[in-house]
Amino acid sequence: MSQLETILQKFFGHTSFREGQKEIIDDVMIGNDVLGVLPTGSGKSICYQIPAMLAEGTVIVISPLLSLMEDQVKQLKATGFKDVVAINSFVQEMERSQIFHELSSYKLIYLSPEMIQNKRLLTQLNHMKISLFVIDEAHCISQWGHEFRPDYLKLKEVIAFLNAPPVLALTATATPEVQDDIMNQLERMNMNKHIYAMDRENITFSVQYCNNTKEKLVFISDTLQKFPVPTMIYFSSKKEAEAIASHLHYQLPNLRVAFYHGGMDSMDRVLIQQQFMAGQLDIVCCTSAFGMGINKTNVRLIIHYHIPTQIESFIQEVGRAGRDGLSSVSVVLYAPYDEMLPKRLIDSELPTVEQVKSLYHFFDNKFQAKQTAINEQEIMVAFDLNEIQWRFIKFQFEKYEILKDNHIMSIYEKKNVLVPAIEQLIHNRYQEKLAKLNQMVNWIHQQGCRRRTLFQPFQSTIKEPTFYCCDSCDFQFEQWSPVVDIEKTNTEDWRTSLAHLFDQQIMHSDC
Amino acid sequence: MIHLVNYVILYCIAKINHERTTASVYHLLRGKRSSQTIQDAKLYELSSYFGILKNLKRSDFEKIVEKLQESGWIVSNHKNYASLTEDGYIYLQSHQKTFPVEWLNGMQLASISELFWLRLQLTIQTYTNLVQGNNNFIPITDDHTVQYWFKQHYYHSRTDVRESVDHLYKELLTLLESLPTDYATLFVHRLSGYQKIGLSLYQLAQSSHLSVYDVSLLLTCVIHRFVTKVKVKSNDFPYLSMLIPPSEQHVADVVTQSAQKTKQWLEKGFSIDQIAQIRKLKRSTIEDHVIEIAYIDPSFSVESFLHHQAYTEILHGIKQSKTTKLKDIKSLLHNQYSYFEIRLVFASVTDNNRSMIP
Structure with missing residues (x-):
């Protein structure tokens, strides 16, 4: 066994690499810049975790997904790789300065895109040997990508400031245009591309038309009654995830159902996630907040109760099924007017022109009153902006040099340029997002092979499905025979349960 | 079905009786660290209720108060000063013994017992995994100070893992056997460890046909009871005593x-x-x-x-x-x-x- 395989076995418990992993690691280890496009569930993170263990110096990972970072750090620590840390807004001030103090002792540092703007952190990193700079979810750098993040555009300068270490850009979903854009934005046109097909042979695609939500419910409970398999049901709304979970709990007393969303407290989130992984739960009704760090191999069924806003996130969510290679199914439920909810979501991702205007006036007044420091939280509350909307405005204001380091700069006479420009931008972005949604909706309504049409924008060929392809080609639910490996846990009385937990003989009282 | 939380809020309103707004009850139950709240707790003999529902959401609190009003148990003026009606007092009287409020000791124990509970859960999770030879698990709490405490504790304790598990089991069993079955069940179902992930508050609520807040209230009662017992009889609970933070910490926390x-x-x-x-x-x-x-x-x-x-x-x-x-x-x-x-x-x-x- 080579050194890489030994590490893979020791820390990750796999005997061999999955497609693409070894190729990327080898390329990265000799110091090349790499762009890796690997499907969800293919173990992207191993591509930088193993180099972090082997290379001299420190690997930096930029990731926008805070819970994913936290999960990865926990999992790495659990396997025995302890020199790893995540620094993001969850980390308290005091702990943060402790971490900064011993920064160079870490082999792997996860950072949020906001955090890497921190001057103190940057200065310290500048004095360290950075062996690799990783950009996870690299499609966020591209304006064509489905999750554009303005902060990512600053990474180019950050990399230069850190003495230009080799760069590894990773993503699960990137069309050829987005791939080019990533390299463009990073100004690294000579990246070695490792592009792997995104479609997985063992996943079958289908759409279920329903007349109303009641029919959706009937379909779900009938299906689960017939196929009691580990299932994730995706919702766009926390409230509905809770409501349907509670409904299914009573409808399907022989299955264990729970809900999961970002509004739950952190211990309950950990518990639900771990129950699902440990096979103590069968069905999770969740929002997109669930599943990032899920390493469960036997999810057999992914149901979309609401349609996602674009095919990229749909592909990511479906990719959580069947990581063990066994037959798994994706069902999208569609009822008339179901496009309305994602449309509302898109609205909430962009500020209105009015909000931009009034913020502009607010800043103008503040500047004239010589109160230039801003408080982001207060602004978000006062102008009724959510975080995504505020991030959008902030980036534009910084671009036009109205804001710098959270201070208002001279605004004088910029209004005539700025407001129309931002208005145009909001309009364009809205149209782009709408086009993405239409792509998703069209996919639902079209008659052709679902597999082929879904992956067409990303790759020219598709793999031969191992089981069924899709409901246009060969699939009907009645034929499905998934592996059902749900174990039943018996409900025990507390004494038995406690004794089991503590590995004790159960005492039978002889009095 | 009686909602324990409703009872608690009703009780607090009865004590405060028009002299403070209902919001002060909310701050009291959440354990707000302000001079006003701490004083009110003493002034109205509500110290034991201080900080017993730290997860209470403002919107839920307001819903409950509204419900108490609709049920005709309280009347309040437009400035949110409330007092009990005769029905309200009758309700309080008739439900006095439905749950062991006398176990609660919020002002003295709220922060200590919260920390004790986190430490206990992490300790149980770790030892029950280690005793089965499993080093590969994700800690039940994200709280870094608790994780750090455990590392120190583990390093210094030097006792054999098997021994620790047995001691912990015996001490817990003694405590649990003094509880009504329902309470012991809630407590044990919440625990996580080797091949057993604890239930979330919502799941506990579902399985016991209570509300989420009632479940956390009952768990708080149980933990306060445990901490009190362990503190009083530390010789009988040598292992659990180590998990109780010193009282200087308590003052600093509150x-x-x-x-x-x-x-x-x-x-x-x-x-x-x-x-x-x-x-x-x-x-x-x-x-x-x-x-x-x-x-x-x-x-x-x-x-x-x-x-x-x-x-x-x-x-x-x-x-x-x-x-x-x-x-x-x-x-x-x-x-x-x-x-x-x-x-x-x-x-x-x-x-x-x-x-x-x-």
Whole structure:
């Protein structure tokens, strides 16, 4: 066994690499810049975790997904790789300065895109040997990508400031245009591309038309009654995830159902996630907040109760099924007017022109009153902006040099340029997002092979499905025979349960 | 089905009876670290309820209050001052024994027991995994200070893992056997460890047909009970005793940071006026701090602020007056004493003594 395989076995418990992993690691280890496009569930993170263990110096990972970072750090620590840390807004001030103090002792540092703007952190990193700079979810750098993040555009300068270490850009979903854009934005046109097909042979695609939500419910409970398999049901709304979970709990007393969303407290989130992984739960009704760090191999069924806003996130969510290679199914439920909810979501991702205007006036007044420091939280509350909307405005204001380091700069006479420009931008972005949604909706309504049409924008060929392809080609639910490996846990009385937990003989009282 | 939380809120409103807004009950149950809340807790004999529902959401609290109103148990004016109706009192009376409020000791235990509970859960999770040879698990709590505590504890304890598991089991079993079955079941179902992930609050609520808040309230009752027992009989619970944080920690956790600083100056021998000058704060602010400390810190002595005779006279006045309103007490005492002095005496009297006050 080579050194890489030994590490893979020791820390990750796999005997061999999955497609693409070894190729990327080898390329990265000799110091090349790499762009890796690997499907969800293919173990992207191993591509930088193993180099972090082997290379001299420190690997930096930029990731926008805070819970994913936290999960990865926990999992790495659990396997025995302890020199790893995540620094993001969850980390308290005091702990943060402790971490900064011993920064160079870490082999792997996860950072949020906001955090890497921190001057103190940057200065310290500048004095360290950075062996690799990783950009996870690299499609966020591209304006064509489905999750554009303005902060990512600053990474180019950050990399230069850190003495230009080799760069590894990773993503699960990137069309050829987005791939080019990533390299463009990073100004690294000579990246070695490792592009792997995104479609997985063992996943079958289908759409279920329903007349109303009641029919959706009937379909779900009938299906689960017939196929009691580990299932994730995706919702766009926390409230509905809770409501349907509670409904299914009573409808399907022989299955264990729970809900999961970002509004739950952190211990309950950990518990639900771990129950699902440990096979103590069968069905999770969740929002997109669930599943990032899920390493469960036997999810057999992914149901979309609401349609996602674009095919990229749909592909990511479906990719959580069947990581063990066994037959798994994706069902999208569609009822008339179901496009309305994602449309509302898109609205909430962009500020209105009015909000931009009034913020502009607010800043103008503040500047004239010589109160230039801003408080982001207060602004978000006062102008009724959510975080995504505020991030959008902030980036534009910084671009036009109205804001710098959270201070208002001279605004004088910029209004005539700025407001129309931002208005145009909001309009364009809205149209782009709408086009993405239409792509998703069209996919639902079209008659052709679902597999082929879904992956067409990303790759020219598709793999031969191992089981069924899709409901246009060969699939009907009645034929499905998934592996059902749900174990039943018996409900025990507390004494038995406690004794089991503590590995004790159960005492039978002889009095 | 009775909702325990409704009962608790109703009880608190009965005690406060129109003298504070209902929001003060919310702050009390959440355990807000402010002089006002801490004082109110003592003033209205609600110390044991302090911080017993830290996860209570404002919107849910308001819904419950609305419901109490709809049920005709309370009436409130537009400024959110509420009091109980006759039906409300009857309801309280008839549900007195539905759950063991007497186990609660919020002011003294809220922060200690929360920490104890996290430590206990992490300890159980770790030991039950280690004893099965599994080092590969994700800690149940994200709280880094708790994780750090466990590492220290594990490193220093030097006992064999098997032994620790057995001890822990025995001590827990003793405690659990003194509980009603329902409570013991909730507690055990919440625990995580080897091949057993605990239930979320929502799941516990579902399986016990209670509300989420009722479940967390009952768990709090149980934990307070455990901490009290372990503290009193530490010889019987040598293992669990190690999991209880020292009481200095408790004072530091409950008292506001600013009051904490005042405490440090006081300990160095400075007077209230001197501290006000040094810290560039108003005298009244420093007085608030002193009152706060007096409420929380069991080792605090009023003698450095008040002569014995003054103390007994004020105490007498408090007992004579039929109200908890400071203004009335002050005039009853012919305005001889300042509000600060009267509040100090209030603070120094324990809840049990206070109950004798009409």
